[in-house]
Amino acid sequence: MDLTLSRYHQARLDLVSGIKALVGYQISPKVRARYEKWAADNAVPEAKLRDRAFLGGQVGRDPLYQASRGLQRITQEMMWREVAAALEAQRRELESDLDRVVSGNGSLTLDPSLKLPAYFTETEFHLQPGGLWRDPLTGPIYEIGVQHFNLHRFGKSGAEMGLALLQAVAGRPVTRFLELGCGPGYKMYPVLDAYPQAEANGIDLSAALLKYAHRRALDHGKTVHYRQMNAEALDLPANRFDLVYNMILLHEVPVAATRRILREALRVLEPGGLYADLDLPAYRDLDPFTAFMMDWDTDNNGEPFWRGYHELDMKQEMIDAGFTDVRFVQVTSDALKNQGNYQGKWSYRVVLGTKPRAAS
Numbered sequence: 001m002d003l004t005l006s007r008y009h010q011a012r013l014d015l016v017s018g019i020k021a022l023v024g025y026q027i028s029p030k031v032r033a034r035y036e037k038w039a040a041d042n043a044v045p046e047a048k049l050r051d052r053a054f055l056g057g058q059v060g061r062d063p064l065y066q067a068s069r070g071l072q073r074i075t076q077e078m079m080w081r082e083v084a085a086a087l088e089a090q091r092r093e094l095e096s097d098l099d100r101v102v103s104g105n106g107s108l109t110l111d112p113s114l115k116l117p118a119y120f121t122e123t124e125f126h127l128q129p130g131g132l133w134r135d136p137l138t139g140p141i142y143e144i145g146v147q148h149f150n151l152h153r154f155g156k157s158g159a160e161m162g163l164a165l166l167q168a169v170a171g172r173p174v175t176r177f178l179e180l181g182c183g184p185g186y187k188m189y190p191v192l193d194a195y196p197q198a199e200a201n202g203i204d205l206s207a208a209l210l211k212y213a214h215r216r217a218l219d220h221g222k223t224v225h226y227r228q229m230n231a232e233a234l235d236l237p238a239n240r241f242d243l244v245y246n247m248i249l250l251h252e253v254p255v256a257a258t259r260r261i262l263r264e265a266l267r268v269l270e271p272g273g274l275y276a277d278l279d280l281p282a283y284r285d286l287d288p289f290t291a292f293m294m295d296w297d298t299d300n301n302g303e304p305f306w307r308g309y310h311e312l313d314m315k316q317e318m319i320d321a322g323f324t325d326v327r328f329v330q331v332t333s334d335a336l337k338n339q340g341n342y343q344g345k346w347s348y349r350v351v352l353g354t355k356p357r358a359a360s
């Protein structure tokens with residue numbers, strides 16, 4: 001599937017990315033510098049800096065902060081509009097390409113009777129119009145949009161989280177693995193490359209994303225079994241996988257759903273199997289300014305569950321779900337040879353837990 005955009009549309013998107021880069025690399029560091037000077041000059045205690053309302057009353061009044069947030073919101077809306085407009089000209093061909101039955105390895109199993117949860121159908125995640133399911137072109141739109149959203153820091157393949165997972169898993173043998181909320185699927189490719197003999201499985205709520213993931217995997221010669229399912233209630237037998245993981249899934253669901261997902265992950269893992277959750281770190285593990293800037297997304301970037309996830313004690317949640325040997329691994333953009341952004345060196349948090357051998 002060829003997603004090359006016309007020069008006209010690519011130029012428009014490049015302009016949007018340029019404004020995002022201006023915000024990320026030029027304006028936001030100045031906002032941070034002004035915040036740091038104010039905090040140091042006034043010897044503001046850390047507890048006050050971690051008080052969102054208090055910090056909002058200070059940083060939120062800085063015109064440079066206001067300009068940066070306004071531009072961030074407007075460019076996010078522009079970005080999705082431009083991607084959708086760019087693909088509109090090819091809509092018919094792309095849709096029929098996605099519907100075409102192609103033979104190849106792997107499989108796609110959709111479940112038209114699956115009841116999609118309201119938190120999923122009613123949220124336009126990252127402000128993507130139609131959310132992650134309504135538009136048949138959700139997959140291509142998501143992939144191109146996310147590349148621009150991330151300012152191309154992670155390259156075209158979006159491999160950085162798969163690489164982070166491999167670092168955390170540290171060479172452990174894997175024979176059958178499952179990715180929860182796999183979306184367009186490309187972040188799994190480093191895992192597929194590292195474990196070419198393993199049986200690869202991906203589940204997601206979105207039929208549109210799964211169709212795209214399947215088509216993309218065939219185009220890239222990857223063998224993956226995709227199934228439409230809710231990670232909160234997996235239609236899969238117990239004790240089946242030696243690795244279950246998810247990447248930026250849990251910040252897209254309410255805390256109650258996270259708890260159900262953790263229990264399901266435990267159930268389908270074989271005893272001794274490993275679970276990994278990859279996401280950005282919790283607020284408490286970030287400096288107060290970064291946490292404050294990140295939290296902006298909760299109310300302004302189509303991320304209603306972002307705050308809930310980043311304030312959760314994931315170690316305790318994992319223990320409560322029944323995992324043992326629960327630990328964090330932090331992987332930085334340095335280790336992955338990527339640039340940082342206005343939040344400093346980008347880092348992922350991998351939360352690892354093991355299914356006890358005595359459990360079943």
Ligand SMILES: C[S@@+](CC[C@H](N)C(=O)[O-])C[C@H]1O[C@@H](n2cnc3c(N)ncnc32)[C@H](O)[C@@H]1O
Nearest residue numbers: 132181182183204205206230231232247248249
């Ligand atoms: C932010 S996207 C991440 C996609 C992919 N993991 C990636 O990193 O590119 C979150 C994904 O989780 C899926 N999702 C959300 N809630 C889910 C649930 N309860 N069960 C299965 N998938 C879910 C969405 O459809 C979407 O594909």
